[in-house]
Amino acid sequence: MSGINRREWLALGLAAATLPVIPGAAEAAVLKYALNPVVIAPGVWTIYGLPEPITAKNGGAIANITIFDTSEGTVLIDAGPSHRYGEALKAKAVELTGKPVVRVYLTHYHTDHVLGATAFDSGTVSAGKTLTADLKTIGNDLTNAMYRVAGDWMRGTDVPQPGREVSEGVEAVGNRSFRLMPLAGHTSEDLCLYEESTGLLFPGDLVFLDRAATTPDAKIDTWRSSLERLKGIGHKLLVPGHGPVEPGARGIEQTQRWLDTIEAQIGDGFERGLDITELMAVPLPDWTNGIAVAKYEYARSVMHLMPGLEATRLPQTDRA
């Protein structure tokens, strides 16, 4: 972590050295998301997130965002980490398709996926019932946390209020047909989408590929059941929440293996009486070597999962 922090400070320092003395104007000029859409199917583009944690340098642009051209307008899957990102995404999407954005599907409440939604008409912003309710109750805390980490990238960002509620079923938009599946496990509601004309599967953050999964809100058993359901869909291409788009089930299997590995390792360390610092220092198995931010996310998962273990496995001395 110290390397990343030092780089961030250097980047900020260099940026500051080249700025004119009007800070507001200068920062606005410097902070610009570079959106590079990649064609993944005819009329469909993905903007890949960086395989990094959220930092003041990347402005939170770490999640994959997808743009669909349809005969009725542009459809987006997720909206990115800030209002500023949402504005840039809207411009890029309209430039690619020549059509206005008519729908924005939000997969789950994590800030790197949803905070760009305020750049769009709320009537186009579509989310499941639980996600919409969660944004009302915890959206403010999540957004404040994002301001603390990503700083000025967040200027003008507020909590999105989806104006369209979606549920299990199929929604047609022009020549595209989106099968919606509200699942859970990564968060309280993870909206998965399968687009029938392309065979593209969007599992949100239920699937991470070559990038370690995050667990701050995870219910791991529920997550496993959701992955089982995803395996049965028969997709052509899988677009994970983070990581490369590819055919096959490698993303689903790798996420499952990652969850099994960290759960077993943290449970085992807990049984051996290791404290949090000792547990974080336990090396991960070799198969995780190619997975971005594996050590970083494992350390966070120790903090996320330990309280649950303490609650369920420690003897309740106060009742002895």
Ligand SMILES: [Zn+2]
């Ligand atoms: Zn997430």
